[in-house]
Amino acid sequence: MKRIAIYPGSFDPPTNGHLDLIERGSKIFDELIVAILHNREKRGLFSVDDRRAMLQEMTQHCQNVRVDTFDGLLVEYAVQQKAVAVLRGIRAISDYEYELQMALMNRKLQPKIETVFMMPAEAYSYLSSRLVKEIARLHGDVSTLVPPLVARRLREAMRDRRTRLQALEPPTEAHEIDSSVGSVTAELKTRRGIRRRK
Numbered sequence: 001m002k003r004i005a006i007y008p009g010s011f012d013p014p015t016n017g018h019l020d021l022i023e024r025g026s027k028i029f030d031e032l033i034v035a036i037l038h039n040r041e042k043r044g045l046f047s048v049d050d051r052r053a054m055l056q057e058m059t060q061h062c063q064n065v066r067v068d069t070f071d072g073l074l075v076e077y078a079v080q081q082k083a084v085a086v087l088r089g090i091r092a093i094s095d096y097e098y099e100l101q102m103a104l105m106n107r108k109l110q111p112k113i114e115t116v117f118m119m120p121a122e123a124y125s126y127l128s129s130r131l132v133k134e135i136a137r138l139h140g141d142v143s144t145l146v147p148p149l150v151a152r153r154l155r156e157a158m159r160d161r162r163t164r165l166q167a168l169e170p171p172t173e174a175h176e177i178d179s180s181v182g183s184v185t186a187e188l189k190t191r192r193g194i195r196r197r198k
């Protein structure tokens, strides 16, 4: 029987840490499905289609890796895909509590699916998509944190975002105080919210 595992996540954007885990996971399972959560309530910096394209390109060398998207319950998707396990990365102790809670809840929902934890290479133990976005927004160098194609897409996304923000509203004091790396719409809401409270 083919042993299929699901590696789920937001991947907004995918990083070298994700790639490291995909490569490790693909060696111990017959097939690894990298499953991007399609969260309709939370807009990321990149669309799900963009994330999928980036992941497909960066995992081209892994023959047994497939990139897909899912919504709804992860364990239901895993059963649908005939997977035996969910693969998750643990970088530091701080990840443990959240991951343990999620793994145990997933087991309660679907006892047939095991969660397998793997540690990325030490060099990636402090790496997260959130930090990568923040560094890119502040014009920092992300070239050792993400594959070159993702670094390029980040530069484009940040440039587009700045252009759209400048076209919509001039920078304000609120922008200086709270410039999240979310969507332009989210940022405008933040700015307007701060203004109303003034």
Ligand code: PNS
Residues within 6 Å of the ligand: 008, 009, 010, 011, 037, 072, 073, 074, 075, 101, 102, 103, 105, 106
């Ligand atoms: O990369 P992330 O954001 O840490 O990934 C979190 C993810 C996608 C694995 C998690 O949010 C998830 O599985 N969502 C699907 C909905 C679900 O099954 N929720 C119950 C989890 S116990």
